[in-house]
Amino acid sequence: MPKHTRTVFIAIAVVAIVAATSWSLTRPATAKVSAPAAIPVRTIKVLEQDVPLFVSGLGSVLSLHSVVVRPQVDGILTRIQVKEGQVVKAGDLLATIDDRAIRASLEQAKAQLAQSQAQLDVAQVDLKRYRLLTTDNSISKQTFDQQQALVHQLSATVQGNQASINAAQVQLSYTQIRSPVTGRVGIRNVDEGNFLRVSDSIGLFTVTQIDPIAVEFSLPQQMLPTLQGLIAASPPAPVRAFLGDGDTGNLLGQGHLSLIDNQVAATTGTIRAKAEFDNPKDQLWPGQLVTIKIQTGLERNALKVPPQVVQRGIDQHFAYRVKDNKVEVVPVKVVYQDSEQTLISGPHAGDELVSDGQSRLKAGSRVDVVRDATGENGQLETAR
Template sequence: MQKKTRMFATAAGVLALVAIGVWTYTRPAHVKVSAPVAVPVRVVNVVQEDVPRFVTGIGSVLSLQSVTIRPQVDGILTKLLVKEGQQVKAGDLLATLDDRSIRAALEQAKAQLAQSQAQLDVAQLDLKRYKLLSVDNGISKQQYDQQQALVNQLKATAAGNQASINASQVQLSYTQVRSPVTGRVGIRNVDQGNFLRVTDTLGLFSVTQIDPVSVSFALPQQMLPTLQGLIAAPSPAPVQAYLGEGATGTLLGEGTLTLIDNQVVAATGTIRAKAEFANPAEKLWPGQLVTVKIQTAIDRNALNVPPQVVQRGAEHHYVYRVKGDSVEIVPVKVLYQDSDRVLISGVNANDVLVSDGQSRLKAGSRIEVVKTPTDDALADAAGQAK
């Protein structure tokens, strides 16, 4: 009996040990609670400054004066005195035409005038004699009146001869082709030795003014009150012309707003305007398409941040503001934005806002500020300066 009791006790002990071993190997591992992982972000400071507002549009460069040089008399082109692409001034001699026939007509008109003048001188002397004789009734009144009529006739003939001379001189002046404007000579259409006619529409070449030039552009009709205010302002509104799109393009020139068209283009809902540019370097070329950028206003003491800082929510815009080692959500109001900046209200100057990494953030998230290569370069430069 005692032997059986010991066997049961031994078996129970073995079973207890087995149970303890199984529980030891199968129990859940102890889970350690770790701290939240910090989200890497980049940050910027809110800058308070005076910020200009701009509006952009597409425009085309126009010459203030562009003239096609055409002959005003028929004749052979005897000389071309300028080259293609040459700069000329108003009044410069560009070309000459054969003037021999016109000079001959001028000399003939001068000879006729001399003949008429000689006849007039004789008739006037006779008229004086007739006048003295008529006092004593030496001649009849009829003879005197006829002599007076002859003098008047010869005066008219002399005046006609002088008019012919003037006309020939005008025709002679047309044989010297002078530039009516200051500008650049275009591509030549005819060569020396060609016979030119007044009816030729192509002309010799063109002379186009390039400095200064104007730029014509169109803006939405909603901009009309703004443009009217700029035109009425005491100082002209600055305008910039770029080759390409805005600040990413090449600046070609800076000018001022000069004109608004007198009607809105109903088909497109736009208003046309013009700006004038000094163009001494000739970067603006007539016919060229450019992007026009107009300064419409200046926001004083505006809070300025990059566009990527502002996030759009279901009901409002917001930003992530750094608070210690975490962030908080701050609703903001967008006052103005373009491709380079956003002006907002709802934050303070020099607040630190998240500019990159917002997709992993929520209110209260822990953050780790990552420096950009630019920040490191600025820090190194500051260290070297010290």
């Protein structure tokens, strides 16, 4: 082989060796496959217990008796016997109206009665005498009949006078305004010295019964069979009234279901109902808006979880169950749900279900259960 040819081969070999060495030094290192990080979650244990079921709605407090006190005769208001806000009983004197004119009319009616009674007494004596004289025809039959008619006429006059007295006594009783119900006096609209008329619509004030009291509320018409069963129960279903939300609001009182309306509202598809409450501390007030809760039943041996445990899938509900630090998807059927609890079927009592942190999970995900300082599971606030 010629000398220059060998030189070319040697140069090519050197270039190939340098290139191979450079590629081996600069090629990327093979990535190491590591296990995915555990996802922090909170969990709860599925509880099996007897759970009361409730239905809730918005209601308005109503007085069982609320009366606008109005005058029944014209006259000057002479005296108001009660104070605003005072509790009165049925029959208590509330106010008085000037009664002098009515008393005068009453005395006049009594005088007319006395006059008519005297005339009747004389006519009856004459009638008795005429009856004796007719036995031997000492007077004519016509005279006797006329006297008998006079007695009947005077008797009617006496009855009329007595009716006038009764009417005057009724008018006189109206000058003393008494409470028709037991309740609390409202704000006064008229002061003493004003002239009152029967045609006045505003009235003196109102008297409103506070204890017992009622709450009227509406529920969907689908609840009608349930309400009918509850009101027929003995005793009727208990009803609780809250100020604000039924879960966090203040409990104002507990009563019982007393009435279901006789028709469904066609425009809203709701049925009105009424519950009655004892109200000794006046915590329920007429016109107040409250939230009512009615216990509709008791679910025995129910599986109870918080509402956030159950997830909604495309076809059905499901939950994530923790087993050996991994999660698996469990189909869930929702039996009952409200803002506080969800009753389910599918899992088993004692199962550990994910209650928070589900957004990053899928079947087979590895999880790290986060617990609070007491060792109990709760809501996930920070991820570990």
